[in-house]
Amino acid sequence: MENVVISYFRVESEAFQALSELKKLSTFEDEAVLSQVGILKKEHGNILLKDSFDTGKVSADDTLIGSIVGGLAGIIAGPLGVLLGVGIGGSVGLLADANDMKRETGLFWSMTLRMKDGDVAIVSVVQEQSEAPLDRVFGKFETVVERYPAAEIQEEIEHARELQDDLEKQARDKMAEERSATREKKVAEYKEKMQADFNKLKERFGS
Structure with missing residues (x-):
């Protein structure tokens, strides 16, 4: 199954250690095929892409799976991501019970709720015959791991872009209105x- 796997870390060095192990894992294609991996960190209330790699095996700039990590980072760092993060960053916290997070809230909302300043998340786009390879990597650290169908995340990114475009248009139109008394x-x-x-x-x- 094609998944987007999100793993949340409080210790940045552990996240980069996991990233290094994922690069090695990308050479094993029998149980899991990695396409893209990115690290996002929350700093001063903003979630920013700090590092990423693309295995080049099954993704390219013009493929859907090749646009997920960049699209996700772009939305979170954009106006919509800022709106979602205002006033709620850290209100739940990284290691909150994963069962309390409903899938219906969506990935963007879940990330802004979960991550406090200094927290790090690894986003992996992967085709998994088995969840065991990635679970072995992340199981070495204190993490919360969530899986989403990649098709759902791609649709969520596109929907968020549409909302963001609408917000920007409304703001431009509002600013252009004639001055009231x-x-x-x-x-x-x-x-x-x-x-x-x-x-x-x-x-x-x-x-």
Whole structure:
């Protein structure tokens, strides 16, 4: 089955150790075929892609599986990801009971809920005949591991892009609206206040 496997780490060095082992695992094709792997870290409230590799076996720039890690990172780092993360980062925490997270919440929402600043997640796009190879790698560390059908994640990425485009359009349209009487009043108040501030500044220099 084609899966996106998310493994959450609190210790960054352990995540990079796991990444190194996954690179070795990518040479074994009997139980699991890795396509892409990326590491995302939450810093100052933002989840950013820190490193990644592509085995080149079954993915390319123009394939669906070749766009999952980059698409996921792009959405999370974009306006929609920021909106999802506002006020909730760390409210659940990395090692919360995985059963409390319902699949219906979606991967983006789950990641923003789970990850605190400093937490790291490995995203693996893999075809698994067996879950054992990746479980052996991640089982060496204190992690929470979740699996999602890759087709569901691809659709979620596309849906999120559509929502993000809508948000950006709404923001542009809102900013382009004619000034209302209330906004014009605020402009006049700001103008008067700025003039007063400059007058005080000139008086200070003149004294």
